[in-house]
Amino acid sequence: MPSKAIVRPPGTKYTGCISSHPRLKELDAALAREQHRKYVATLRDLGLEVIEMPALDSHPDSCFVEDTAVVHGKKALIGNLRPPSRKGEEVSVEELLKTYLECRSVPPPATLEGGDVIHLPDRLISGVTQRTSPDGVDAMSGWLEVRVDTVEDQDVVHLKSHVTYLDEGILLGTRRFSEHPVFGGLKMLLIPQKESYAANALFVNGTVLVAAGHPKTAEAVRRTGFEVIELPVTEFEKCEGALTCLSIIF
Numbered sequence: 166m167p168s169k170a171i172v173r174p175p176g177t178k179y180t181g182c183i184s185s186h187p188r189l190k191e192l193d194a195a196l197a198r199e200q201h202r203k204y205v206a207t208l209r210d211l212g213l214e215v216i217e218m219p220a221l222d223s224h225p226d227s228c229f230v231e232d233t234a235v236v237h238g239k240k241a242l243i244g245n246l247r248p249p250s251r252k253g254e255e256v257s258v259e260e261l262l263k264t265y266l267e268c269r270s271v272p273p274p275a276t277l278e279g280g281d282v283i284h285l286p287d288r289l290i291s292g293v294t295q296r297t298s299p300d301g302v303d304a305m306s307g308w309l310e311v312r313v314d315t316v317e318d319q320d321v322v323h324l325k326s327h328v329t330y331l332d333e334g335i336l337l338g339t340r341r342f343s344e345h346p347v348f349g350g351l352k353m354l355l356i357p358q359k360e361s362y363a364a365n366a367l368f369v370n371g372t373v374l375v376a377a378g379h380p381k382t383a384e385a386v387r388r389t390g391f392e393v394i395e396l397p398v399t400e401f402e403k404c405e406g407a408l409t410c411l412s413i414i415f
Contacts, residue, residue, distance in 0.1 A: 168415075171216045171230055171262075171415075172201070174217070174220050186404070192400060203397070211369045224253060226254070227254045230410075232254075235289075239266055244301075245301065274300075277305055293317040327341050329365055335353075368391075372392040373394070376407065
């Protein structure tokens with residue numbers, strides 16, 4: 166069972182994040198930091214030891230720490246982030262993870278971002294997307310010594326914006342990948358198109374964190390028997406980030 170979470174708050178240049186969201190100009194950095202504090206407090210309440218890294222002001226997207234590494238077992242693969250403005254975010258994350266795990270980096274030009282990687286009990290599922298390349302997936306499978314199945318879609322930034330794994334063989338997702346054979350044998354809770362942002366949910370020690378403002382999704386998850394906590398993440402949505410993006414849990 167995971168016991169730790171690495172997080173990093175939004176920095177002073179957060180409003181310069183990579184995003185095509187229509188409400189990006191309304192982004193409230195102070196509110197983002199407040200929402201981040203509530204997120205961190207919730208992880209602690211759910212029993213995780215939260216390791217808070219200092220803000221990385223030189224990188225607007227650095228609060229989305231999940232993308233910098235993939236952890237499996239006692240190993241971590243440090244990602245090679247594709248956007249030039251994000252390169253360098255991984256350096257301090259690697260230094261921290263080295264105190265807990267064996268680390269290796271994705272060899273360029275391969276790319277890999279943690280937002281593409283779904284963790285299942287017996288395997289990983291990785292998107293091959295705008296951010297993660299096939300050779301990045303190969304590096305992950307080789308170093309972490311785990312089976313990695315893939316979902317290829319170059320119109321997608323990150324796979325976990327569309328599908329996340331909860332527990333007990335249950336996925337939460339939109340219709341985009343609901344019929345993909347890689348998810349065969351698993352149950353997918355389909356969410357309404359208008360609530361598609363809520364497909365990115367975070368399972369922590371028996372509880373599912375769901376983006377607030379998506380009541381049908383929250384209710385669907387509750388009906389499966391999970392405890393649900395609805396968290397406000399509006400200021401991360403405007404930067405095209407979500408709940409899983411804000412932590413590395415291991």
